[in-house]
Amino acid sequence: MKKIRPVLLISTFIFVLFLLSACAGGDPTALNTWPGVTIDAEKQIAYLAFGNFVQGIDLQSGESLWRFPAKQERNLSFAAPPALTADGQLVVGALNKIVYSFDPNQLETVADGDNQVKTPAQKWMFEGADNNYYGGALVLGEKVFIPNINFILYALNQTGQEQWKFTAENALWSTPATDGETIYLGAMDHKIYALDPESGRTIWISEELGGAIVGTPTLGPDGQLFIGAIGSSFENLGGDVHALDAQTGRMLWDQPLTVSAWVWSGPALQDGILYFGDLNGSFYAAQAADGKIIWKNELPAPALFSSNPKILGTPLILDDRIYYGDDRGVLRILDKQSGEELTCRKVQNSKIYGPIQNFVAPDGSNTILVPLNGRAETLIALDEELGLKWFFPFNEKVEKDKILGSCQ
């Protein structure tokens, strides 16, 4: 018995370690981000970066075409949306401090256990950063600009050589925006930076915007820049939307549009109207010219010990409708003119954080892509009425009819 006891104790200890490693294994930050999705309309492929792989998905069928890397690698996970370069490379920053480039047109077949897996050929890696990438890369001409949470924006050429780097005052979480001549970079230091893409020279720095910037700025047709902030100078727990002159960084409105909760992403813009949600589940339409709210769709006050769902992703505007999701997995369609809710559906056991995107097929039909957290399925494709077209990854054991349910 005395000999058995130490063996038993050691076995128990190893078992506990095993269980704990299941909770903490890999990079824990991978669990705290959402899938990054990029659409290649020409090839009709969605590039999905999440978990241990970047995957190519057929937009018509939802089938997996390839994955990168071929085999799961410990401590390698992705969340930033991949960027497609002019010469056909896919560039994506990972949660292991490395930027990967690979060619989805050049597929190899690799054995992974008993399976044969198609994987794109790797072109290069950039290992110059000492921290992870949450934001996606921006491609402009022959350069790739990629933000890191180490406060640095790296400018790389198409072979992964560093051209220049720019250091902000705090972390960079979002993909930069560009009008083709200037790069606009939102930072956690509450500021927007306008940079020259050739040299990295600072063209202007915005004033303090009242809160951290975690979304990508939205560019207007008349040289405006719209951005949400997770914070406000005017209201505790409030959020602001700011309008800046893209040429000078000057504030365009007398004061920012302040709402009652943080505004995570850049707003969607159409016909001079901004559409955005906040972290209290409210959704707004506001005039881009002066920041005046046109309508607001507000959820009822939450029950005791509860809170409203959070809207993080930039919404999708499709004809006269607005599509958005929240962190309770509810997808809603609002009427663009009135803000009235037209319909909603709930993705069971899921959360929706990322932006909703649309793919227009050659026959003109729309496919609405929704990235998911919380389910084995990380991407679903819907029709305009929120009917499920396909889900990814496909699993024959999953009943398609049970993925979407009533939102009430």
Add this chain to the structure above:
Amino acid sequence: MWETLIIEPMVNSLLVIYRFLGNFGVAIILFTILIRLLTHPLTAQQLKSTHKMQEFQKSKEWIETQKKYKDDKTKLQQEQMKMYQQMGINPLGSCLPLLIQFPIIIGLYQAIIRVLGGAPIQLADLYHLVYPFIDISKLVPINNIFLGLNLSQPLGYTVIGFVVAAFVAGTTFIQSKVMAPPAQPGEQGAQMTQAMNMYMPLLMGYLALTFAFGLSLYFIAGNIISIAQYAMMGKVNWRNLIPTRLKIPGLTSSAPSAPEPSTDQKPEKTTKKPSSGTPTKKASAKK
């Protein structure tokens, strides 16, 4: 309800402390001290009850009662309850305060993780936890750097990661050793306690390597504060830290029939006396 009653007050307290100090590492340490001060009456109560229970288990009456009713478990339990009443012992007195403290410790752990907000979903989830009177926009992003290390990320299998893990494991080991109550000869729990004293530091060291550095800081601060707390109450057995030689059967002069006690958990009388250094004398003192 858990979030409203436990997590939210802790998150906001942490944020308030951070606002005044501007350093989240120091805020974690200070907040851990505050929580331990607030739960000190519970700790003291637990210790008092444990002490009473130990006295009871050492008492001649109880040992004799055990011998008397060794074949009648029901009668033994009845007598035990009677004796508890006579001596004013609440059998749950030592575990109830511990049970009350448990959610507080778990809450503290969760609050630290959430306030660190080192990743997008963590930061978004922080929103609903913050009270309206706190101007969170001025505090975000939280300055996660303490002693040049990022509090929100695991240090991993690096040199500094192993150094911090060693600190966590070391303070856990010291804490468990010096706070270990004196075990009774033959007490079944003694061997389990000894095993826990061995494995717990290893487990905590492993967690320190895997989880965010902020939690390692909390573990270290918590361990040191616990030791200080027990020391102030005069309940620390520093002698438990001194390795003792394994007892060799045959060298023990007394109580040959008594079950062998664990080497690091001596009865209080022995540990408080200057050690003579001989296993024989220590063994004698136990009786």
